[in-house]
Amino acid sequence: MFDPIEALKEFVRHPSVSADPAFREGMTGAREFVAKLLGSLGFAVEVVKTDLHPIVLAERKGPAEWPHVIIYGHYDVQPADPLNLWTTPAFEPQVRGGRIYGRGAADNKGPLMTHIAAVARLLARRPDLPLRVTFMIEGEEEMGSPSFPKFLEAQSARLRKADFVFLSDTGIPREDQIVITCGLRGLVLCDVEVTGSKSDLHSGLHGGVLRNPIQAVAELCASLHRPDGRVNIPGFYDDVLDVEPWEREELRKLGGDAEQYRAFLGIPAFHTPPGYTPFECTRFLPTLEFNGIGGGYQGEGTKTVIPSTAFVKISCRLVSNQTPAKIRELLHRTIAERMPKDVTYRIVDQHDGTPYVVVPPHRSNTPKDQSPVLARAFDAADAAIGEIFGKRPLYLREGGSVPIIADIKRVLGLDSVMMGLFLPEDNLHAPNESFHLGVMEKGMRASEKILERVADGREREGSR
Ligand SMILES: [Zn+2]
Numbered sequence: 001m002f003d004p005i006e007a008l009k010e011f012v013r014h015p016s017v018s019a020d021p022a023f024r025e026g027m028t029g030a031r032e033f034v035a036k037l038l039g040s041l042g043f044a045v046e047v048v049k050t051d052l053h054p055i056v057l058a059e060r061k062g063p064a065e066w067p068h069v070i071i072y073g074h075y076d077v078q079p080a081d082p083l084n085l086w087t088t089p090a091f092e093p094q095v096r097g098g099r100i101y102g103r104g105a106a107d108n109k110g111p112l113m114t115h116i117a118a119v120a121r122l123l124a125r126r127p128d129l130p131l132r133v134t135f136m137i138e139g140e141e142e143m144g145s146p147s148f149p150k151f152l153e154a155q156s157a158r159l160r161k162a163d164f165v166f167l168s169d170t171g172i173p174r175e176d177q178i179v180i181t182c183g184l185r186g187l188v189l190c191d192v193e194v195t196g197s198k199s200d201l202h203s204g205l206h207g208g209v210l211r212n213p214i215q216a217v218a219e220l221c222a223s224l225h226r227p228d229g230r231v232n233i234p235g236f237y238d239d240v241l242d243v244e245p246w247e248r249e250e251l252r253k254l255g256g257d258a259e260q261y262r263a264f265l266g267i268p269a270f271h272t273p274p275g276y277t278p279f280e281c282t283r284f285l286p287t288l289e290f291n292g293i294g295g296g297y298q299g300e301g302t303k304t305v306i307p308s309t310a311f312v313k314i315s316c317r318l319v320s321n322q323t324p325a326k327i328r329e330l331l332h333r334t335i336a337e338r339m340p341k342d343v344t345y346r347i348v349d350q351h352d353g354t355p356y357v358v359v360p361p362h363r364s365n366t367p368k369d370q371s372p373v374l375a376r377a378f379d380a381a382d383a384a385i386g387e388i389f390g391k392r393p394l395y396l397r398e399g400g401s402v403p404i405i406a407d408i409k410r411v412l413g414l415d416s417v418m419m420g421l422f423l424p425e426d427n428l429h430a431p432n433e434s435f436h437l438g439v440m441e442k443g444m445r446a447s448e449k450i451l452e453r454v455a456d457g458r459e460r461e462g463s464r
Contacts, residue, residue: 189316202306220339292313383453
């Protein structure tokens with residue numbers, strides 16, 4: 001058995017910044033390191049080419065009746081700049097104060113190493129463990145996983161036969177409180193460009209005869225929310241599922257002080273739709289936001305101009321069971337209806353992402369046809385995390401979007417057990433990123449137990 005911390009140090013030493021072509025060597029190094037490590041554990045390793053950064057696929061095969069888990073991770077990291085804010089160099093990992101410092105230590109090399117080490121320990125102890133394991137480790141996560149959906153489609157025949165996906169690339173609030181993420185919001189993005197006159201006009205010579213495109217954009221924007229904070233698009237909420245009481249209860253257990261949150265945001269008051277706490281709003285409700293707006297003169301002083309064009313950038317966060325296609329259509333239709341007829345406009349659609357939700361077993365809204373292996377994995381995680389961390393995990397939806405999870409569901413039909421492992425103070429994407437070694441050690445024990453129970457459940461069921 002290898003030393004997980006030494007292995008993690010070596011992993012972090014490869015500067016695998018996916019977004020920057022200058023780090024090509026670091027990408028190759030990190031990929032080869034993880035491929036070799038999995039090879040040494042007896043996995044059949046394949047490096048699958050993509051348009052950009054290859055994906056490592058490593059399999060422990062076995063009879064078809066063994067449960068099959070896919071463990072996801074990514075070997076790429078965010079750029080390390082600004083370098084001068086690091087206490088020790090970003091790619092020279094150092095252990096101090098019970099943490100390992102270095103770019104990628106928490107996102108995602110540490111959590112990935114946690115699972116690799118767990119599997120290594122488990123297989124050393126039980127070489128005949130009846131479990132198929134596939135590591136699926138990509139190199140483009142930090143740039144939005146552009147190659148991943150295509151990879152999934154190409155590998156779908158073999159991967160979709162797995163039972164579930166297991167990963168740690170989400171957060172926890174405290175060392176002793178693991179969170180299993182059960183939902184992620186989707187996305188719809190577009191730009192609206194409004195044009196009035198064919199060129200900018202003198203506001204003295206022509207002012208008063210036409211609608212200013214900035215005014216048209218402002219009128220449109222102002223029409224898209226109701227005074228109570230809800231989105232004002234007919235049909236927008238039609239597919240939003242009611243929040244089950246157990247979900248509200250989980251969130252209550254997480255705690256959190258609304259007044260502190262308000263002060264943290266630096267706002268005079270919340271603006272939330274009725275019936276939802278601020279913490280519920282970010283997890284359970286869809287939104288429509290303006291991400292940018294512009295037009296006309298932006299320089300110093302004044303310029304008496306009626307601009308020819310103005311724009312607004314709009315994004316919606318979606319929740320289950322909304323679909324990006326329907327929301328996009330509703331948004332287009334509403335814009336068409338409300339845009340003043342004395343200007344012209346065009347909508348430039350940007351990317352979108354499907355919302356995701358997975359319901360643990362034994363809940364009021366657990367799907368009747370839930371995979372028994374997935375249910376067993378959730379049960380095993382609940383028990384193992386409770387034993388090892390001293391507290392049962394919380395099952396929470398998150399406000400953010402992790403498109404690969406919805407892609408995995410869409411293409412492979414598989415659900416994910418997302419066991420969070422990084423803490424708020426891990427400084428993801430920031431200088432002095434680090435990973436808590438106590439969480440890593442407990443995470444290894446938890447992962448080992450979860451995987452063992454998933455494997456042994458089959459034997460129990462088989463011997464019945
Ligand atoms: Zn990550």
